[in-house]
Amino acid sequence: MQDSMKVCTGNFGKHAQSIEAYKKLGGYSTISKSLFEMSQFEVIDRVQRAGLRGRGGAGFPTGMKWSFVPRNTGKPVYIVVNADEGEGGTYKDHFLLLEDPHRLIEGLIIAGWALGARTAYIYARGEFLPCIESVNKALNEAYAAGYLGENIMGTKFSFDIFVHRGAGAYICGEETALINSLEGQKGQPRLKPPFPAVAGAWASPTCVNNVETIMSLPWIFSHPVEEYTKMGTPRAHGTKVFCVSGDVKRPGLYEAPLGTPLMEMLTSEEYCQGIIGNLKGVIPGGSSCPPLLPEECENATLDYECMASLKTMFGSGAIIVFNDTHNAVDILDVLGHFYSHESCGQCTPCREGTGFAKRVLDSILRGEGHDGDIELLQGISAGFGGTTICPLSISLGGPLNVYTRKYRADFEEYIAKNPNHAEPRLRPTVRLGAYW
Amino acid sequence: MSNHYNMPHLPTAKSPRVTIEVDGQNVEVPGDTNLLEALKAVGIETPHVCYHPYLPVSGNCRQCLVETEGPRGKALIISCFTPVKEGMKISTPRSSERVKNARAAVSEFMLLNHPLDCPICDKAGECTLQENYVEAGKDTSRLFPEVGKNYHGNPDHQFYDTKGQLRGGKRVDIGPRIFLDEERCVQCDRCVRFMRDVAGDEQLQLALRADKTYITTFPGRKLDHEYDLCVTDVCPTGAMTAKYFRFQQRVWMLSRTATISMDDSLGANIWLEHNNGYIWRVMPRCNPEVNRTWISNTSRLAFQQFAKDRLPVGSLDALKKALAAEGKIAFVLGGSATNEDAAALKTLVNKLGARAEVFVGTFAPVGTPDGISKSGDPVANRAGFALFGFTATAEDLAKRASEFKTLVSLSADLWGSDASKAKALEVIPNRISISAKNDATAKKSSTVYGVNHWSEVSGSMVNVNSILQKLNAAPTSPDAELAPLFSVLFALAGEEVTSAAIAFKKAGEFAPKLAKLSFDAIHSTGELLDGDAAV
Numbered sequence: 001m002q003d004s005m006k007v008c009t010g011n012f013g014k015h016a017q018s019i020e021a022y023k024k025l026g027g028y029s030t031i032s033k034s035l036f037e038m039s040q041f042e043v044i045d046r047v048q049r050a051g052l053r054g055r056g057g058a059g060f061p062t063g064m065k066w067s068f069v070p071r072n073t074g075k076p077v078y079i080v081v082n083a084d085e086g087e088g089g090t091y092k093d094h095f096l097l098l099e100d101p102h103r104l105i106e107g108l109i110i111a112g113w114a115l116g117a118r119t120a121y122i123y124a125r126g127e128f129l130p131c132i133e134s135v136n137k138a139l140n141e142a143y144a145a146g147y148l149g150e151n152i153m154g155t156k157f158s159f160d161i162f163v164h165r166g167a168g169a170y171i172c173g174e175e176t177a178l179i180n181s182l183e184g185q186k187g188q189p190r191l192k193p194p195f196p197a198v199a200g201a202w203a204s205p206t207c208v209n210n211v212e213t214i215m216s217l218p219w220i221f222s223h224p225v226e227e228y229t230k231m232g233t234p235r236a237h238g239t240k241v242f243c244v245s246g247d248v249k250r251p252g253l254y255e256a257p258l259g260t261p262l263m264e265m266l267t268s269e270e271y272c273q274g275i276i277g278n279l280k281g282v283i284p285g286g287s288s289c290p291p292l293l294p295e296e297c298e299n300a301t302l303d304y305e306c307m308a309s310l311k312t313m314f315g316s317g318a319i320i321v322f323n324d325t326h327n328a329v330d331i332l333d334v335l336g337h338f339y340s341h342e343s344c345g346q347c348t349p350c351r352e353g354t355g356f357a358k359r360v361l362d363s364i365l366r367g368e369g370h371d372g373d374i375e376l377l378q379g380i381s382a383g384f385g386g387t388t389i390c391p392l393s394i395s396l397g398g399p400l401n402v403y404t405r406k407y408r409a410d411f412e413e414y415i416a417k418n419p420n421h422a423e424p425r426l427r428p429t430v431r432l433g434a435y436w
Numbered sequence: 437m438s439n440h441y442n443m444p445h446l447p448t449a450k451s452p453r454v455t456i457e458v459d460g461q462n463v464e465v466p467g468d469t470n471l472l473e474a475l476k477a478v479g480i481e482t483p484h485v486c487y488h489p490y491l492p493v494s495g496n497c498r499q500c501l502v503e504t505e506g507p508r509g510k511a512l513i514i515s516c517f518t519p520v521k522e523g524m525k526i527s528t529p530r531s532s533e534r535v536k537n538a539r540a541a542v543s544e545f546m547l548l549n550h551p552l553d554c555p556i557c558d559k560a561g562e563c564t565l566q567e568n569y570v571e572a573g574k575d576t577s578r579l580f581p582e583v584g585k586n587y588h589g590n591p592d593h594q595f596y597d598t599k600g601q602l603r604g605g606k607r608v609d610i611g612p613r614i615f616l617d618e619e620r621c622v623q624c625d626r627c628v629r630f631m632r633d634v635a636g637d638e639q640l641q642l643a644l645r646a647d648k649t650y651i652t653t654f655p656g657r658k659l660d661h662e663y664d665l666c667v668t669d670v671c672p673t674g675a676m677t678a679k680y681f682r683f684q685q686r687v688w689m690l691s692r693t694a695t696i697s698m699d700d701s702l703g704a705n706i707w708l709e710h711n712n713g714y715i716w717r718v719m720p721r722c723n724p725e726v727n728r729t730w731i732s733n734t735s736r737l738a739f740q741q742f743a744k745d746r747l748p749v750g751s752l753d754a755l756k757k758a759l760a761a762e763g764k765i766a767f768v769l770g771g772s773a774t775n776e777d778a779a780a781l782k783t784l785v786n787k788l789g790a791r792a793e794v795f796v797g798t799f800a801p802v803g804t805p806d807g808i809s810k811s812g813d814p815v816a817n818r819a820g821f822a823l824f825g826f827t828a829t830a831e832d833l834a835k836r837a838s839e840f841k842t843l844v845s846l847s848a849d850l851w852g853s854d855a856s857k858a859k860a861l862e863v864i865p866n867r868i869s870i871s872a873k874n875d876a877t878a879k880k881s882s883t884v885y886g887v888n889h890w891s892e893v894s895g896s897m898v899n900v901n902s903i904l905q906k907l908n909a910a911p912t913s914p915d916a917e918l919a920p921l922f923s924v925l926f927a928l929a930g931e932e933v934t935s936a937a938i939a940f941k942k943a944g945e946f947a948p949k950l951a952k953l954s955f956d957a958i959h960s961t962g963e964l965l966d967g968d969a970a971v
Contacts, residue, residue: 169645186642191442191495191517345623345642345649346496348485352545355647359583368582376578383541386512387498425580 001256001270005231007219007239008212009255011100017134019141022102030221031109031147036155043114050220050228051237056082056173056210057285057315059236059304066207068197069115075204079111079120082178083211086125086170088287088338089318092241093211095253097124097131100215101138105161107217109147112159115207120161123178126168135163170342174390175208176200177344188344189390212241232258236303246321247279248272262292262300266321277323281406285315287335288395290402291322312402328407329414332399333361339396349384350393356380357400369415371422374404442493443633444516445469446724447477456524459531471515471526472500480528483539483568485546485672486624487516490728492633494625499546499568501538503527512538529572539572548579549586549647550673551603551619559674561687565622588650589618590643604650611659613679613733614668616651621675623649627667634730634808635663651675663808665733669720678717680737685716693910694721694960696897697735698772698890701813702805703899704731705961708739708891708910715739715891715912720809723961725903727809735809739891742912745874747886749917752927758868758883759928763841765792766833766864769826770848770871771815773921774895774907775950776936778817778824779943780925781846787929793840794826795833799854811900820898823947834860842866847887847921851876870924886918893920894936896943896950896958898965904953905962 003010016022035043048063069077081104085093097104108120124132139161142148150158164182171177172187179201181187200206216238220228229237236258245251248266250273256265262282265271281291284300290312292300300306307314322331336358343350357380364373377400384397404411415421447466454467458480465474472482473489485497493516500515505525512535515526529536546565554560579585587594589604597603604619623642628651632638639659643652653659659667668678690709697704697718705721718739720731759765765788767781785792796815803812821827830850833840834857843864851858852875861867862880869881872889892913898904919934926933933939937955944951949965957963 191493340646343646345645345647347498348496348542348622349498349545351623351647351649352548353541355586356545356548356579356583359586363580363582366582370580370582379541379578382537383545385538387501387538387542389495 001239005239006255007228008096008103008215008241009100009253010219011103012095012253013099016100016102017138019102019138019145022100026222027102027218028106028145028147030218031106031153033153035110035113035221036153036157040114040116043110046225047114047217047220049225051232051235052213052216052220052228053236053304054210055212055216055240055316057087057313059314062209062213065197065209066111066114068195069205069207070198071116073205076119077115077117078201078204078206079108079115079117080175080178080182080201080206080208081108081120081122081211081214082173082175082208083122083124083128083131084166084169084173084178085128085211085316086173086342087316087318088335089243089245089283089320090286090316091243092253092317094128094131096211096215096241097128098134101131101135102142103215103218104135104211105138105142105147107214108161109152109159110217110221111207111209111214113157117207118158118160120159121182121201122161122163123166123172123182124163126166132163132165139163169344170338171344171390171392174392177390178208179206186344188346191389233301233303233305235305240302240317242302242317242319244272244319244321246319247276247323247325248321249274249276256302258303259306260302262297262302262319265302265319266297275321275323277325280322280324280326281328282322283318283320285313286318287320287338288398289313289315290398291406293406312398327414328403328410329361329364332403333358333365335396335399336361339392343392344390347388347393349387353380353383353393354396357396364411364414367414367417369411369418369421370425371415372425373415374408374411377404442517443491444473444487444489444493445519446489447473454520454522456520456522456526458526459528465520467520467522469520471502471513471518471520471524474520475502475515475526475528481571482515482528483543483572484516485564485568485622486626488626488629488670488729490634490730491626491629491670493517494629497546497622497624498542499539499572501535501542503532503535510534536572540574543568543573544578546622547573549588549619550622551585551587553620557620557674558677558682558687559620559671563674564672586647587619588621588623588647590650590652593618610653611664613665614659615677615679615682617675617677618650620673621651622673623651624672626670626672627651627676630667630670631659631661631664634666635661637661639664640667662732662734662806663730665736666720666730669729680740681717685711690716692719693908695891695907695910696816696905697731697738698816698897698907699735699738699814700810701771701816701818701900702726702809702811703816703897703903703905704735704809705905706731706735708912710910710912713912713914715742715910721960725901725961725964726899726905730809732806732808732810742889742891743914746889746914747869747871747874747878747884749915749919750883750885752885752924754883755868755870755885755924755928758866759788759842759844761842761866763791763866764839765842765844766837766840767792767794767844767846768798768830768833768848768850769794769796769821769846771797771813771817772890773817773821773847774890774893774897774936775817775820775823775943775947776895776920776922776939777846777925778821778826779939779946780922780929780933781826782824782946783931783942784925784929793828795828795830796821796826797830798848798850798852799830799834799857813900816899817897819900819902820896823898823949824943831857834858837861837863840864842868844868845871845877845881846925847871847890849873849875849877851880870921872918885924886915887921887924888913888918892918895920895922896936896940896955899962902965903962904950904958904965906955906958906960
């Protein structure tokens with residue numbers, strides 16, 4: 001893919017961190033009179049026509065999300081950039097913030113104008129110290145250059161951006177948990193409704209967007225809409241940044257149009273240049289997505305609809321490839337540890353169930369598995385389905401169900417290591433000793 | 437933790453009615469409430485743990501799941517947070533296997549890391565988890581020894597038991613009145629919400645996350661609040677236990693009597709829970725118009741003094757003789773006296789004629805309402821006394837003490853409330869105390885006569901908001917010879933009245949507002965008296 005067609009990563013490797021370099025590469029060209037002559041609805045309409053979909057994982061149309069934000073409520077509208085990247089396998093926001101912070105600022109100004117917002121927050125994951133440094137430096141430059149602050153470009157539009165450092169909880173990537181954390185409360189998802197678009201941060205209308213979504217805006221506004229819609233599939237336009245990791249020859253961050261065949265991403269010279277060893281499976285969109293078997297990968301394309309038809313998720317575009325040297329039980333155990341550690345502890349099924357699944361997986365790994373453990377794991381997964389406030393329990397529930405189905409042999413092999421695996425289990429006896 | 441501004445809307449008699457489809461049948465439910473309350477109104481109980489009608493909805497237990505049919509197909513939703521809408525289609529476990537399985541799964545998860553020590557748990561018998569398990573749980577355990585439990589608890593309090601299992605903190609002293617059992621906690625968040633949103637003093641919080649979550653106070657602080665014992669009521673498990681009731685009684689041994697706490701003019705509705713003639717604890721009784729489900733520690737712990745320092749029954753003849761003495765008589769009616777007592781006093785005063793005057797209350801100071809279950813006025817039945825024209829206070833009596841030759845304190849501890857103010861009354865030579873307690877006033881009196889305590893009498897009172905409320909007698913009288921105050925006063929007036937119903941009828945003769953009602957017809961949550969009768 002040509003650099004000029006790269007929506008988000010076009011400036012990578014070009015030292016675009018400073019405002020001079022960024023402007024030399026065509027940056028801040030959209031922040032002009034022509035933008036501020038557009039009405040807010042025209043801006044939103046343009047985003048809707050471009051068909052930009054949220055890049056955080058759910059793929060909700062961005063223009064539609066913006067149109068839900070009510071006007072004239074008497075309360076300020078907040079824009080929050082979700083840079084709390086925690087999904088296993090995802091590292092795109094890290095590099096986007098590090099390499100091209102000004103593009104984020106430019107995108108935020110466009111979004112701020114579209115939503116009539118005065119203030120934007122960048123909620124960055126606490127560990128992203130270099131990124132935060134890079135963004136803060138860029139913010140200072142943008143303020144000095146007059147792109148931020150009072151009366152931008154001599155218009156009546158004023159806009160401020162603040163960076164908020166999270167404390168490193170995975171769940172704060174969920175928008176309502178993020179808002180709670182931003183408000184200074186414990187990062188736990190809220191009950192919905194009200195949705196953040198109506199009552200989010202400080203009970204005001206709030207729009208939470210992913211870093212990549214916001215960073216797509218400068219390109220969309222500096223090119224004709226048709227050029228953006230030309231890329232991708234009929235239902236998902238544009239490009240996506242993919243983070244490929246695992247058993248491929250050249251793992252890394254690649255921007256490719258949506259709808260690119262999965263195998264092209266893994267094997268072509270332009271991208272990953274081939275798979276190491278015999279392919280066993282591919283996790284297409286981050287650790288919470290159920291994996292694809294090699295035969296499913298053959299015809300899979302990288303877009304929301306194809307992945308949904310394969311009963312997995314496109315997610316954040318984090319492709320994790322594993323070959324047959326890896327065992328599915330080990331992989332699932334890692335996920336069990338991660339999600340049981342990251343559960344916010346609010347809903348009962350997730351709080352207790354993720355730890356339960358982890359302990360069952362640990363017992364299998366220790367060689368204490370029994371026949372029926374696979375069904376037990378699937379039963380735990382069934383208990384997660386749609387019973388919690390946020391989808392974190394399903395992030396483990398989906399993989400639990402699919403790994404045990406698709407890689408059942410791995411589990412059986414591990415369970416067989418227990419010489420007594422077929423014997424009936426000892427029921428726990430309730431006999432409480434004196435413990436006080 | 438989540439949106440703490442969403443208090444549940446509770447249905448009232450005036451709620452609009454809407455029709456929803458439950459399990460394929462159309463039912464009419466209150467329309468301005470949540471699904472859980474609406475289903476309850478038509479007799480369908482939904483198991484729940486974290487939901488409490490007088491606390492903001494937090495929606496974290498996920499036990500109250502029902503299935504709803506929407507534009508995007510069937511989905512599980514929590515009934516405590518979903519408002520009722522006309523034409524909703526709801527499936528409960530009676531028709532939906534999915535709901536049944538989901539509730540069973542939640543019940544399993546809830547009990548997974550909960551110590552099943554019900555036989556030694558104080559909450560057993562009134563535990564929400566037990567009830568939900570019977571209703572919605574699974575019958576076999578899938579938790580095997582190799583998998584093990586993961587008890588919740590503060591890392592500082594965790595310990596290994598004799599089997600090598602890591603346990604959560606037991607018997608953690610989190611405040612002067614409460615012990616916390618960390619591993620029994622199911623993180624429902626109710627106590628946190630109670631302290632934050634009802635008591636208005638955030639003293640509890642859930643610390644850490646996932647299955648390491650535990651309930652705790654803030655570092656270096658204790659749980660100490662006038663309403664802190666209410667967290668033992670809202671706690672669905674045995675995690676929060678009151679020190680005074682710990683290991684005293686199994687709850688299923690207790691009988692309970694609905695009555696009114698007569699230490700404050702709001703008249704908090706309470707249950708007196710008794711066994712073998714002793715009161716073991718006092719629990720709040722739900723009354724949406726009065727105290728909702730809260731009572732203060734003062735009201736709750738007052739029962740410990742009920743049976744102590746009691747006056748024995750005296751001689752009625754001695755009383756009659758003392759009353760027959762020359763000069764004016766001042767009757768001081770204590771705040772805990774009922775309307776029936778007031779009616780009996782009115783009868784007696786009418787008989788004695790102009791030489792008798794009635795004063796109400798003691799010298800205890802009148803405070804301000806706390807907005808939860810106290811109005812601050814220690815004269816509980818002040819509004820009721822006003823119906824009989826008894827409005828002069830003990831302060832008025834103190835100013836005119838020299839006019840009187842006889843002082844009759846009726847359950848009014850004048851010296852106990854403020855001995856320095858009561859000193860003015862010592863000019864009255866002839867002092868009589870008719871009271872349940874051998875208090876400071878009884879000790880200052882020449883003639884004493886013991887009667888039943890308010891917890892042992894039936895009667896009625898009018899609270900500060902003009903709500904007529906009924907007291908019932910708990911069978912905890914230490915001496916069968918003791919009689920209620922009203923029957924002693926009626927006896928002095930030459931009438932024999934032993935039943936509260938008859939005394940209430942007599943009260944109607946003096947107070948027309950009460951004449952329209954019969955004693956038995958007073959609802960357990962009280963009757964609002966119309967007009968300006970009670971101030």
